[in-house]
Amino acid sequence: MKQSVEREFSKNAKNYNEYNIIQKQVAKKLISWLDTHPKKIIDLGCGCGEIYKLIDWELDNFIGIDISKTMCKLHPKSDKIKILNANYEDDLFYENELKNHNFDLMISSSSLQWCHNIEKVIKNFSKISNQCAVSIFCEGTFKTIYKTAGLKSFLPKYENIIKIFQKYYNIKFEIEKNKLYFSDNLSKFRYIKKSGVSGGKRKLSYVDTKQLIQNYPLDYLEFEVLYIKGERSPLN
Ligand SMILES: C[S@@+](CC[C@H](N)C(=O)[O-])C[C@H]1O[C@@H](n2cnc3c(N)ncnc32)[C@H](O)[C@@H]1O
Numbered sequence: 227m228k229q230s231v232e233r234e235f236s237k238n239a240k241n242y243n244e245y246n247i248i249q250k251q252v253a254k255k256l257i258s259w260l261d262t263h264p265k266k267i268i269d270l271g272c273g274c275g276e277i278y279k280l281i282d283w284e285l286d287n288f289i290g291i292d293i294s295k296t297m298c299k300l301h302p303k304s305d306k307i308k309i310l311n312a313n314y315e316d317d318l319f320y321e322n323e324l325k326n327h328n329f330d331l332m333i334s335s336s337s338l339q340w341c342h343n344i345e346k347v348i349k350n351f352s353k354i355s356n357q358c359a360v361s362i363f364c365e366g367t368f369k370t371i372y373k374t375a376g377l378k379s380f381l382p383k384y385e386n387i388i389k390i391f392q393k394y395y396n397i398k399f400e401i402e403k404n405k406l407y408f409s410d411n412l413s414k415f416r417y418i419k420k421s422g423v424s425g426g427k428r429k430l431s432y433v434d435t436k437q438l439i440q441n442y443p444l445d446y447l448e449f450e451v452l453y454i455k456g457e458r459s460p461l462n
Contacts (some may be wrong), residue, residue, distance in 0.1 A: 269330060349393075
């Protein structure tokens with residue numbers, strides 16, 4: 227899955243700006259939802275800088291991590307920004323590069339849904355960041371597509387993510403359901419492919435995909451996004 231996420235984002239990096247309509251809205255909401263203006267920020271899955279570009283206050287430093295080299299190259303650069311082309315699930319990378327840092331905020335928008343072990347990531351990063359703010363695509367995303375195809379979503383249940391965060395941070399959360407309308411079914415499926423929300427995970431054959439495109443009953447795609455913000459709990 228990790229390799230397919232990396233491949234998918236590197237392949238579609240140039241298109242990402244055109245097809246990331248929902249992710250852009252999500253990043254905007256996440257930033258406007260913050261209660262403070264943190265000065266030291268770490269961004270997990272920073273992509274080509276959607277979060278950084280929305281920050282309109284003075285920063286001391288900003289570290290962005292992304293597994294896709296192509297996305298990293300597209301991220302804005304300055305002497306206050308450090309972009310690391312790495313996997314934020316990699317323990318060795320965490321130990322060597324990050325363990326001794328201290329951030330005001332760990333932020334992550336539209337990225338953590340592909341984690342193999344999200345609890346490990348949150349546990350690690352809660353040790354080095356006082357606050358968190360994340361948005362995560364959850365199981366209700368593309369619900370009708372999965373139902374029509376008779377498949378199970380690989381996206382996480384929001385209840386499980388909330389429970390994990392509550393172990394490490396005192397949190398507030400919100401669940402948002404979005405719809406994105408299209409004039410035809412082919413455009414919907416092209417959007418899914420180019421936007422990267424599917425993480426490059428392909429479960430259907432060409433024939434099954436064609437049938438699904440023909441049979442999809444809605445004129446919109448469904449998205450379910452969980453927003454979490456919090457302060458590190460004193461017990462951690
Ligand atoms: C949908 S994009 C979101 C990018 C950006 N945060 C935004 O809001 O537009 C998800 C990003 O997470 C990155 N990503 C996914 N899994 C990762 C991992 N384990 N380690 C580092 N980056 C990862 C992808 O390469 C991609 O750039």
